[in-house]
Amino acid sequence: MTQEEALRLVLRRLAALGRELGRPELETADATTRLFGENASLDSIGLVTLIADLEEDVRVAVGVTVNLADEKAMSRLTSPFRRADLLAAHLAELVRAARP
Amino acid sequence: MSILSRFAAYSDKPALIGVWGACTYGRLAGLVEEAGRALADLRLPGPAAVAVVGGHGPAAAAWLLALEATGHFAVPLSGNPAEHPARLAQVNAQWVVTADGLSWSLLPRIDEASAHPLFLRLKERGSAGLVLFTSGTSGRPKAMVQDFRRLLASYEGRHASRLPVLALLGFDHIGGLNTLFGCLASGSPLVVSASLTPSDVAAAIALHRVAVLPASPTFLNLLLVSGEAETRDLSSLRVITYGTEPMPESLLARLRAAFPRARFIQTFGTSETGITRAESPSQDSTFIRFDDPALEWKVVDDELWLRSRTQIDGYLDADNSRFTPDGWFRTGDRVELGPEGTLRVLGRMGELINVGGEKLMPAEVESVVLAVKGVRDCRVRGEPHALTGQTVVADVVAASSADQEALRAAVRNACRARLARHKVPTRVTFVPAVSGERLKKVR
Numbered sequence: 211m212t213q214e215e216a217l218r219l220v221l222r223r224l225a226a227l228g229r230e231l232g233r234p235e236l237e238t239a240d241a242t243t244r245l246f247g248e249n250a251s252l253d254s255i256g257l258v259t260l261i262a263d264l265e266e267d268v269r270v271a272v273g274v275t276v277n278l279a280d281e282k283a284m285s286r287l288t289s290p291f292r293r294a295d296l297l298a299a300h301l302a303e304l305v306r307a308a309r310p
Numbered sequence: 311m312s313i314l315s316r317f318a319a320y321s322d323k324p325a326l327i328g329v330w331g332a333c334t335y336g337r338l339a340g341l342v343e344e345a346g347r348a349l350a351d352l353r354l355p356g357p358a359a360v361a362v363v364g365g366h367g368p369a370a371a372a373w374l375l376a377l378e379a380t381g382h383f384a385v386p387l388s389g390n391p392a393e394h395p396a397r398l399a400q401v402n403a404q405w406v407v408t409a410d411g412l413s414w415s416l417l418p419r420i421d422e423a424s425a426h427p428l429f430l431r432l433k434e435r436g437s438a439g440l441v442l443f444t445s446g447t448s449g450r451p452k453a454m455v456q457d458f459r460r461l462l463a464s465y466e467g468r469h470a471s472r473l474p475v476l477a478l479l480g481f482d483h484i485g486g487l488n489t490l491f492g493c494l495a496s497g498s499p500l501v502v503s504a505s506l507t508p509s510d511v512a513a514a515i516a517l518h519r520v521a522v523l524p525a526s527p528t529f530l531n532l533l534l535v536s537g538e539a540e541t542r543d544l545s546s547l548r549v550i551t552y553g554t555e556p557m558p559e560s561l562l563a564r565l566r567a568a569f570p571r572a573r574f575i576q577t578f579g580t581s582e583t584g585i586t587r588a589e590s591p592s593q594d595s596t597f598i599r600f601d602d603p604a605l606e607w608k609v610v611d612d613e614l615w616l617r618s619r620t621q622i623d624g625y626l627d628a629d630n631s632r633f634t635p636d637g638w639f640r641t642g643d644r645v646e647l648g649p650e651g652t653l654r655v656l657g658r659m660g661e662l663i664n665v666g667g668e669k670l671m672p673a674e675v676e677s678v679v680l681a682v683k684g685v686r687d688c689r690v691r692g693e694p695h696a697l698t699g700q701t702v703v704a705d706v707v708a709a710s711s712a713d714q715e716a717l718r719a720a721v722r723n724a725c726r727a728r729l730a731r732h733k734v735p736t737r738v739t740f741v742p743a744v745s746g747e748r749l750k751k752v753r
Contacts, residue, residue: 248541254697283696
């Protein structure tokens with residue numbers, strides 16, 4: 211999975227979550243959309259929901275199980291959960307590592 | 311000296327700081343008097359159950375204190391209003407106060423007084439009651455009644471302090487009330503942030519130079535993940551207390567690196583026995599040692615049992631089997647013993663799910679999920695999560711015609727409408743069948 215493909219997946223999932231939550235601004239999210247932190251789009255439960263949906267998407271689309279919120283992700287200097295593009299990069303990296 | 315009588319000495323100092331500005335102890339004392347007059351004007355024949363709906367704020371705090379001073383039963387409620395009607399009915403609340411910042415309104419709800427034996431016992435003792443809710447195995451929350459006068463008296467020995475404290479734990483939660491009463495007894499300012507997001511909390515800490523932050527490990531983790539700890543000046547923090555859920559050692563290490571000047575103190579409490587003084591053998595240790603003359607503890611079959619002077623009188627409408635006849639409370643916390651009288655909480659014995667320190671029982675969520683069209687059956691469980699300690703997962707058996715994507719959204723939206731935020735399943739999985747008997751969908 212390339213970073214671009216991962217970003218498309220993240221944005222599509224954010225848009226779906228936006229429809230579910232009645233938050234239209236999430237439907238027009240882009241690579242620089244802040245996910246968590248100051249001026250961010252999601253609260254903690256929203257972020258955990260997005261992560262769960264993305265993990266499910268990857269399982270269905272690519273057939274691998276990834277854990278986006280593991281201890282390694284937590285201890286990174288820049289959290290992958292702050293911005294859409296950072297999350298996409300993190301996702302692509304995990305998928306690459308999970309596939310032989 | 312009672313909390314209220316201390317207010318005169320603190321009169322010009324800020325008591326509660328929030329979107330309403332700074333409410334001094336003098337002003338707060340005035341609000342307590344105002345609430346007391348409103349209660350007197352009702353000419354009630356005896357003690358009444360009065361709900362106080364709101365969050366941390368001057369009017370809400372004043373009403374709790376006024377209800378205690380006049381011997382009534384206070385029922386603080388916060389969070390999703392959809393959960394309130396059932397709780398008001400459970401306690402037979404006669405009056406409802408809605409508090410917002412400095413203002414409040416009082417509305418009647420029912421005429422008859424609550425006649426539950428636990429209320430009558432408090433009345434005979436000439437005391438006042440405090441009612442909080444905890445998750446029940448049946449899915450219905452349990453109303454816990456305690457002697458409010460005895461609880462407030464436990465704060466009377468507090469030393470005076472000027473250190474600003476942040477109100478992070480809920481107004482309807484023993485941890486949040488412990489923060490509130492501890493502050494008011496010591497004359498320190500309680501800072502209430504605009505919301506509980508890491509960003510608003512960090513902004514409030516920086517603006518008001520907050521020194522004491524009582525938090526859950528999950529909140530502290532989210533504060534680091536959000537990046538707020540790097541971009542804001544949080545150097546005023548001197549003491550960070552944590553409790554309500556287990557603290558992973560790796561998280562404690564990251565926190566100590568991020569806040570090198572703060573002292574980390576573990577607290578321990580249950581809604582049933584109150585918050586307990588505890589100490590860790592060292593800053594890096596997640597073990598604790600109870601340091602509280604008002605508390606006895608023992609470990610029975612790996613489960614922690616507690617007996618405290620401030621424990622509840624009982625559940626209003628549920629069986630009291632978690633208390634032994636000689637007053638021990640079975641906490642349901644699975645613990646391991648460490649060296650020199652220390653112990654560490656490993657998790658829960660039963661099904662209880664702990665999301666960032668806020669607890670729920672699966673049945674409560676299952677009853678909402680089962681009512682969703684297209685759901686045949688469901689089981690709800692907790693799953694470990696690096697961001698929130700645990701997260702809620704709903705395993706759903708869908709009707710054959712159901713569109714899974716739409717059903718997933720419908721399940722979560724039904725829960726959002728009817729349950730507190732932390733109870734909403736973040737993951738909805740579709741399974742061919744679920745095991746075990748709990749609730750059955752009635753079709």
